[in-house]
Each structure stands twice: as C-alpha cells, then as structure tokens.
Amino acid sequence: MTASKVLVILPTLGDRLETLLETLESVDAQRRDVALTLVVVAPPDALAARQLAASKGAVVVDDPRKGISAAINCGLNARDGEIYYAWIGDDDVFRPGGLGKLQHILETRPDAVLAFGGCDYIDAEGRIIATSNAGALAPALLAWGPNLIPHPGTMVRLDSLLAIGGFDTSLKYAMDLDAFLKLRAHGNFAYTRDAVSGFRWHPDSLTVANRNASGAEAEAIKRRHLPAALRPLSPLWALPIRYASAFAAKRVNARARLLANRD
Secondary structure: OOOOOEEEEEEOOOOOHHHHHHHHHHHHHHHHOOOEEEEEEEOOOOHHHHHHHHHOOOEEEEOOOOOHHHHHHHHHOOOOOOOEEEEOOOOOEEOOOHHHHHHHHHHHOOOEEEEEEEEEEEOOOOOEEEEEOOOOHHHHHOOOOOOOOOHHHEEEEHHHHHHOOOOOOOOOOOHHHHHHHHHHHHOEEEEEEEEEEEEEOOOOOHHHHOHHHHHHHHHHHHHHHOOOOOHHHOHHHHHHHHHHHHHHHHHHHHHHHHHHHOO
16 A cells, blocks of 8 residues: 555534535545545534545544644644645635645655645635636745735645644634745745635635634734834735735625626
C-alpha cells in the first residue's frame, strides 16, 4: 500500500449532510492522483455525518468544540507520516486533479512552503459565480491587502505548519491568514492559475454571514504582523481595502442572485 502523503482535514458540525456527501466524493476523486488520508473532525453526536465520513474511508475524530481552529488542530494531531496538509469545508469541493497539481508544485519547488491555486465561488447548485485567481499578486497583497489565497485551494508542508504551532485557537474567521503570514518565514509561496477548488457561497457560510467580524479580525491580524513602526499607519490602507472587499462581495452576491433567479 502506498503511504499517504497528503493529510486532508475536513471539519464539520454534521448539519450539512447533502453538501458533505458532495465534498467527500470530491476528496475521494483526488485519490486517482495523490495518496491521501482524510480526517473528518465532527462532534460525537453528529452520528449521520460520522457514519457518512467513515463510509468514504475517512478517519473520524472528535471535535473538541472549541472553535474551527481547534478542530483543525485536532485533525493535525491525527498525522501519521503525511508530508502535506490540505483543508476543505463541508460544503466546498476539490476540482478534479486539484490536489495532484498542488502536490506536484511542492515536489518540484523545494523552496516553496505553500502552494495554492484558483478557487471557484459556487452557488448551492454548484454553478460558478466567480473565480478567485490572483496568482503572484496574492502573496504580495497578503500582509496589507485582501487575503486572496483560498484556504480550500492550498497545500502546505506539514512540518512547517506544525512548526508555527498550527492554527491560532483564539481566531474564529481568519486563522488561515494568520498561518499564511507566519509561514512566510519558512519558504516561498507558489501557485497555479488553474482552479483547484470550489468555495460554496451562500448566506450561512461562516465568513460570508459574518463579513464585518471577519474583516475586523483580519485587519487585527495584519496589524499584528506589521513592523511596529508601520502599525499606526495601517488605517491608511485598511479602510480602502475594507470598502474594496465589501464591493467585491456585493458583486458576487449580485451574480449569485442573478443565477438563482434564472431557475
């Protein structure tokens, strides 16, 4: 048996069984290209979700119920020799061959600690609303602009991720941004412009439904990672970025409504 190289972590509360099945099937399809271990982190009482995950070959571990960062860290603790980390939400999907493309990048770029690809924003029916594909611009903007590196379209070297302590459990929305900023000290970021994942855009997505709180947390994280001399100046660019992000979100919402109204 081929040893798994990729540790895929999927946290779920177990209340989205229909999309969870689609997510699990998209992970299963990645096995054609990569040797992976899927770890599903779920509450002990989410019996249907746990059974569904187990039926798809997942390792199921208990959610400590201390937030999503703690849930992901719990999944990281299930590592058994894997080299790379990838994350997927319980209503998101990997595109065919997506993980294989990211793994290939990291295996051919020893200087890279993280690889990411494009991410399709999809509606409840799986239709593409828009695509995030910033390429080389995303790492350049990370410290002061919007975070254009999609968590469900990212692969990270596990040793480096564990070296920074995993994900900050005090963070609720932008724990990936914080981890990405810390990972800059461990290597370069590489990318493909191909879409490797799909992020479900709907009202109860955590960062969509709580956009103001998510934005405020992201701004605080970026300020924390700035040199001390620049921190007092951060409002000069934080406010324009906030408005630009809100405008972009409104455009995606408008496109989603347009698609829904066509039904």
